[in-house]
Amino acid sequence: MSPDGLPFTATPPDTGCAAPPPAVERGQRAVFCGLTGIVWLHRKIQDAFFLVVGSRTCAHLIQSAAGVMIFAEPRFATAIIEERDLAGLADANEELDRVVDRLLARRPDIKLLFLVGSCPSEVIKLDLSRAAQRLSEQFSPDVRVLNYSGSGIETTFTEGEDACLSALVPELPETEAANLMVVGALADVVEDQFTRLFEQLGIGPVAFLPARRADALPPVGPETKFLLAQPFLNETARLLEARGAQRLAAPFPLGAEGTDAWLKAAADAWGVAPSHFDAVTAAPRARAVQSTAARREKLADKSLFFFPDSQLELPIARFLTRELGMRPIEIGAPYLHRRHLAEETAMLREALGEDLPILEGPDVDAQLDRCRAAKPDLTVCGLGLANPLEAEGLSTKWAIELVFTPIQGYEQAGDLAELFARPLDRRTRLRV
Amino acid sequence: MKLTVWTYEGPPHIGALRVATAMNGLHYVLHAPQGDTYADLLFTMIERRGARPPITYTTFQARDLGSDTAELFKSACARAYERFQPEAMIVGASCTAELIQDDPGGLATALDLPIPVIPLELPAYQRKEAWGAAETFYRLTRSLADPEARPAPLEGRRLRCNLLGPTALGFRNRDDTDEISLLLNRLGVDVLTTAPLNASPSDLTHLGEADFNVVLYPETGDLAARWLERTFKTPTIRTAPIGVGATRDFINEVVHTAGALGVTLNPAPLLADGLSRLPWWSRSIDSTYLTGKRVFVFGDATHAIAAARVATEEMGFELVGLGCYNREFARETRAAAEQYGLEALITDDYLDVEEAIAASNPELVLGTQMERHIAKRLRVPCAVISAPFHVQDHPARRAPQMGFEGANSLFDAWVHPLTMGLEEHLLEMFREDFEFNDQSPASHLGHAAAPKLAPQPVVETLAAPKPVAVEPGAPAWAADAERELKKIPFFVRSKARRNTESFAAERGVALITVETLYDAKAHYAR
Numbered sequence: 017m018s019p020d021g022l023p024f025t026a027t028p029p030d031t032g033c034a035a036p037p038p039a040v041e042r043g044q045r046a047v048f049c050g051l052t053g054i055v056w057l058h059r060k061i062q063d064a065f066f067l068v069v070g071s072r073t074c075a076h077l078i079q080s081a082a083g084v085m086i087f088a089e090p091r092f093a094t095a096i097i098e099e100r101d102l103a104g105l106a107d108a109n110e111e112l113d114r115v116v117d118r119l120l121a122r123r124p125d126i127k128l129l130f131l132v133g134s135c136p137s138e139v140i141k142l143d144l145s146r147a148a149q150r151l152s153e154q155f156s157p158d159v160r161v162l163n164y165s166g167s168g169i170e171t172t173f174t175e176g177e178d179a180c181l182s183a184l185v186p187e188l189p190e191t192e193a194a195n196l197m198v199v200g201a202l203a204d205v206v207e208d209q210f211t212r213l214f215e216q217l218g219i220g221p222v223a224f225l226p227a228r229r230a231d232a233l234p235p236v237g238p239e240t241k242f243l244l245a246q247p248f249l250n251e252t253a254r255l256l257e258a259r260g261a262q263r264l265a266a267p268f269p270l271g272a273e274g275t276d277a278w279l280k281a282a283a284d285a286w287g288v289a290p291s292h293f294d295a296v297t298a299a300p301r302a303r304a305v306q307s308t309a310a311r312r313e314k315l316a317d318k319s320l321f322f323f324p325d326s327q328l329e330l331p332i333a334r335f336l337t338r339e340l341g342m343r344p345i346e347i348g349a350p351y352l353h354r355r356h357l358a359e360e361t362a363m364l365r366e367a368l369g370e371d372l373p374i375l376e377g378p379d380v381d382a383q384l385d386r387c388r389a390a391k392p393d394l395t396v397c398g399l400g401l402a403n404p405l406e407a408e409g410l411s412t413k414w415a416i417e418l419v420f421t422p423i424q425g426y427e428q429a430g431d432l433a434e435l436f437a438r439p440l441d442r443r444t445r446l447r448v
Numbered sequence: 449m450k451l452t453v454w455t456y457e458g459p460p461h462i463g464a465l466r467v468a469t470a471m472n473g474l475h476y477v478l479h480a481p482q483g484d485t486y487a488d489l490l491f492t493m494i495e496r497r498g499a500r501p502p503i504t505y506t507t508f509q510a511r512d513l514g515s516d517t518a519e520l521f522k523s524a525c526a527r528a529y530e531r532f533q534p535e536a537m538i539v540g541a542s543c544t545a546e547l548i549q550d551d552p553g554g555l556a557t558a559l560d561l562p563i564p565v566i567p568l569e570l571p572a573y574q575r576k577e578a579w580g581a582a583e584t585f586y587r588l589t590r591s592l593a594d595p596e597a598r599p600a601p602l603e604g605r606r607l608r609c610n611l612l613g614p615t616a617l618g619f620r621n622r623d624d625t626d627e628i629s630l631l632l633n634r635l636g637v638d639v640l641t642t643a644p645l646n647a648s649p650s651d652l653t654h655l656g657e658a659d660f661n662v663v664l665y666p667e668t669g670d671l672a673a674r675w676l677e678r679t680f681k682t683p684t685i686r687t688a689p690i691g692v693g694a695t696r697d698f699i700n701e702v703v704h705t706a707g708a709l710g711v712t713l714n715p716a717p718l719l720a721d722g723l724s725r726l727p728w729w730s731r732s733i734d735s736t737y738l739t740g741k742r743v744f745v746f747g748d749a750t751h752a753i754a755a756a757r758v759a760t761e762e763m764g765f766e767l768v769g770l771g772c773y774n775r776e777f778a779r780e781t782r783a784a785a786e787q788y789g790l791e792a793l794i795t796d797d798y799l800d801v802e803e804a805i806a807a808s809n810p811e812l813v814l815g816t817q818m819e820r821h822i823a824k825r826l827r828v829p830c831a832v833i834s835a836p837f838h839v840q841d842h843p844a845r846r847a848p849q850m851g852f853e854g855a856n857s858l859f860d861a862w863v864h865p866l867t868m869g870l871e872e873h874l875l876e877m878f879r880e881d882f883e884f885n886d887q888s889p890a891s892h893l894g895h896a897a898a899p900k901l902a903p904q905p906v907v908e909t910l911a912a913p914k915p916v917a918v919e920p921g922a923p924a925w926a927a928d929a930e931r932e933l934k935k936i937p938f939f940v941r942s943k944a945r946r947n948t949e950s951f952a953a954e955r956g957v958a959l960i961t962v963e964t965l966y967d968a969k970a971h972y973a974r
C-alpha cells in the first residue's frame with residue numbers, strides 16, 4: 017500500500033511524482049475530450065473567444081456535449097478542416113488566417129482568442145502555437161491570440177480547462193506583492209461568496225484564474241500563494257509554481273468540511289487567528305451542515321458507484337462518504353493527479369480504511385459488468401450511460417452536472433447533496 | 449477551412465451510427481479517439497433511448513499513434529464480437545482515424561469473424577451525417593440483400609412493400625413509420641420490411657421480395673432504393689406523404705403502382721373526406737387569421753419542400769422563404785422554391801439562415817432546432833419540422849408528420865405558437881395597454897413570456913451587430929412619427945421603417961411625420 021493509501025499497479029508508470037499510482041485499467045473509455053471545457057469556459061471569460069481548429073466531429077461534440085444547446089449565441093466556433101486543407105500545410109495556415117480575420121472583423125468585442133487544437137489538427141501537425149504567435153503580432157494590441165490543445169488523444173474532459181489555464185499562465189502580469197490566487201473556473205456566485213469570506217478573514221488581495229475579463233488577469237510572483245478550486249489543474253499548478261507561486265495544499269471546497277479546510281489553508285498562510293477564522297466561518301458553516309444534514313436521511317448507507325467523468329470523483333466521494341454517510345463501492349476516475357489529491361485521499365482513507373476502491377481510466381464494458389453485479393443504490397456516470405442504466409433499474413446521477421452547477425463553498429453544500437438525493441427521491445415517489 | 453458556429457449535420461459516421469442504432473443485431477466498431485464517444489448521448493438523451501447505441505470505439509490516444517493503433521482496432525473488433533454477438537458488423541474510421549490510415553475494413557476482415565463484416569468508407573472531410581446514413585444503409589443493403597430473392601407469385605396474397613429510410617434520430621420517424629404502415633394496410637398492402645428502423649441484418653436479406661418500395665426519407669433511404677430498383681427492378685414510390693394533399697398523392701401513386709403490377713386497390717375509403725381534420729380546421733372561421741401570415745421554411749429538403757406545400761395550400765400562409773441545409777437535394781429545393789416565386793436558400797451556414805430569416809420578416813418560422821434559436825432571438829414564433837431536433841421535439845405522444853394523422857399534428861404544432869384569432873385583435877387594438885407589449889405572447893403561451901423588466905439577453909452574433917449608421921442625407925424621424933411607428937406590430941415594424949424611409953428619401957422628404965408614415969403605408973399597400 018502506498019503512503020497515500022492508493023493501491024499499487026504491478027508496474028507503476030514513471031509520472032515524476034513520489035507517490036505510486038492507483039490501480040489502472042485499460043480499455044474502451046467513455047469520457048469526453050478536452051474540447052468540452054469550452055462549454056463553460058466561454059461563458060466564464062466574457063471577452064474571450066474559442067476557435068477550435070478541427071473537424072465536423074469537434075464542432076458537433078461541443079454543441080452536443082451539454083446535452084442541450086445553449087440558447088445565446090456562443091463565443092465559440094469551429095474552423096472545420098476540409099479535404100483541400102489536408103492537401104498542404106501552408107494552405108491550412110492561410111485558411112486559418114482567413115477564418116480568424118473574418119471572425120475578428122465581425123466580433124470587435126473579442127480581446128482574447130484561443131486557437132484550440134484537436135485530434136485532426138494534431139495528427140496533421142498543424143502548428144497552432146506558431147499560428148497564435150503570428151496572429152498575435154498581427155492583431156496586437158487589440159487582441160491577444162493564445163493556443164492550447166483540447167484534443168481527445170491528449171486530453172480528457174476537464175483536462176481541457178487545465179490546458180486553457182496553462183496557456184494563460186505565461187500571460188499573467190508579474191508582481192512582487194503578496195497575494196492569493198484562486199485557480200479553476202467557478203460559478204460567478206461562488207466566486208463572489210469566496211471573495212466576501214476572504215475579505216472578512218482579512219486575506220488579500222485575492223484574484224481568480226480565469227478572470228471574468230481577459231484584461232483582468234491576476235498577477236503572479238514569488239509572494240503569490242494559490243488555492244486550487246478544481247482537482248484537474250496539474251499543468252496549470254506546475255506553471256504557476258515555475259513562476260514562483262506556492263500552492264496551498266488543501267482538499268477541495270466541496271461540502272462543509274472541504275470548504276473549511278480549503279479556507280483554513282489560506283487563513284493559516286495569512287496568519288489569521290483561529291478565533292477570527294471561527295467567527296467568520298461559523299454562520300455559513302452551520303448553514304452548510306444544516307442543509308447537508310437535511311439530505312442525510314435519504315443518502316446515508318446508500319451504496320455509490322462512479323464511472324469516470326470529470327475528475328471530481330474523489331472529492332465528491334469524500335463529501336458523500338464523510339458528510340452524508342454513503343458507501344462508495346467503486347470510484348472510477350479518468351485520471352488522477354495524486355499530489356493534488358493527497359488530502360482528499362487521506363480523508364477518504366480515514367473514513368473507509370486502507371483499501372480504497374479507486375480505479376484510474378477504467379474500461380467501460382468491464383465497469384458496466386461490475387456495476388450491474390453490484391447493483392449500487394446510486395451510480396454517477398456520463399450522459400451516454402445514464403438512461404440505459406436507469407432503464408435497467410439503477411438510479412443515476414449525471415456527472416456532467418457537477419461541472420455546470422455551482423457546487424463549491426458552504427452555501428452550495430446542500431445543493432450538492434441535493435443533486436444526489438433527488439434521483440433517489442424520485443424513485444420513492446414514482447408509481448409508474 | 450470553414451467557420452462554423454452551429455452545425456446542422458454531424459460527421460458521416462454519426463449517420464452510420466443512426467443506422468446501427470435504429471437496427472437490431474448490428475454492431476458498429478469505430479476507430480476513433482475518446483471524445484468521439486459523445487455520440488452516445490445523442491441517442492440516450494435526445495431520444496431518451498434506454499439502451500446504449502451498439503457501438504464500440506477504439507479510443508486510441510496519442511501514445512498509441514504510430515505504434516499499435518491497428519492492433520487496438522483489431523482487439524476492439526474481436527472483443528465487440530465476443531461481447532455483443534451481433535448478426536453483422538459495420539466497421540470504419542472517424543475523422544481522426546481517417547488521417548492515420550489504419551484500414552479498419554482490412555483489419556476486420558483479417559479477423560475472419562463468422563458473421564458478415566461490412567467496411568464503410570465515409571470521407572469525414574467531404575461528407576456529412578445524412579449522406580453517411582444513406583451510404584451505410586446502401587452498403588448494408590448491397591451486402592446483405594439476397595440477390596436471388598424475388599416477390600412470390602401474386603395469387604392469393606396481398607401486395608408487399610418495403611418502407612425505406614427511417615433511422616434513429618430522424619424527425620418523428622418512429623411515428624411516421626407506424627402511420628404509413630397503417631395507411632398501407634388499410635389500402636390492402638402489407639409492409640414486408642421497414643428499414644433501417646427496427647430491422648435486423650437478416651430482415652435485409654428479404655428486401656428483394658417486395659413488390660414495390662416506398663422511400664419515406666430520400667436523404668437516408670434513396671441510395672439503397674436506387675440500388676434495389678436496379679437490381680430487382682422493383683418499382684419505387686417517392687412521394688413524401690406529408691400533408692393532406694401529398695398523402696392523397698401518395699395513395700394514388702400506390703394504387704397506380706399496384707395497377708401496373710396487375711392488382712386493383714380501392715382508394716375510395718381512404719380518399720374520403722374527414723380522414724384528416726386539417727381541411728376543416730383550416731376552413732373554420734377561427735383560421736381566417738392564418739390567411740396570408742408570412743412563413744419562412746427551412747430544414748432538410750424533404751421536410752422543407754413538404755412543409756411549404758402544406759403551409760401554402762393547406763393553411764393559407766404566405767411563403768416568404770424556403771431552403772434546405774443538405775446540398776445533395778439542392779436541385780429539388782430550388783425547383784420547389786421557384787414554384788412560389790422564391791429563390792431557394794441552400795446553405796449549411798447558420799449565420800446565412802439567420803440573416804435570411806431576419807430579412808424576410810416572417811410571422812412564423814418552420815425549421816430545425818437551429819431556426820428555433822434564431823426565431824427565439826428575433827421573437828418570432830417557431831415550430832420544428834425537421835432534424836436536427838431537441839429532446840422536447842421527441843414527444844411521448846404519437847405525433848407523426850406523415851399521413852392524415854400527421855396532417856392533424858402539423859396543424860396543431862404550427863398554429864400553437866401563433867397568437868389566436870380575436871386575441872390578436874385585442875393585442876393589436878390596445879397595443880399600449882401596460883400589460884401588453886411586444887414581449888407579451890398570447891395567453892396560451894404564458895410560460896414563454898419574457899418579462900419586460902428582465903435584462904434583455906445580450907445578442908451576440910457573428911452576423912448581427914451592424915452599426916445602425918445614419919446615412920448622410922437619410923430622412924429623420926419626428927418624435928410623434930417614431931411613437932406611431934412603435935404601435936405597428938413588431939414583426940413588420942422594421943419593414944415599415946425601411947419602407948417609410950425609402951418612400952421619404954425618394955420624395956426628398958427630410959423629416960418623417962405621422963402623415964409621411966401613413967402616406968408610405970398607402971403607397972406600399974397592395
Ligand code: SF4
Pocket residue numbers: 049050051070071073074075077133134135136166167168169481482483484543544
Ligand atoms: S476526440 Fe478529437 S476528433 Fe473527437 S471531438 Fe475531441 S478533439 Fe475532435
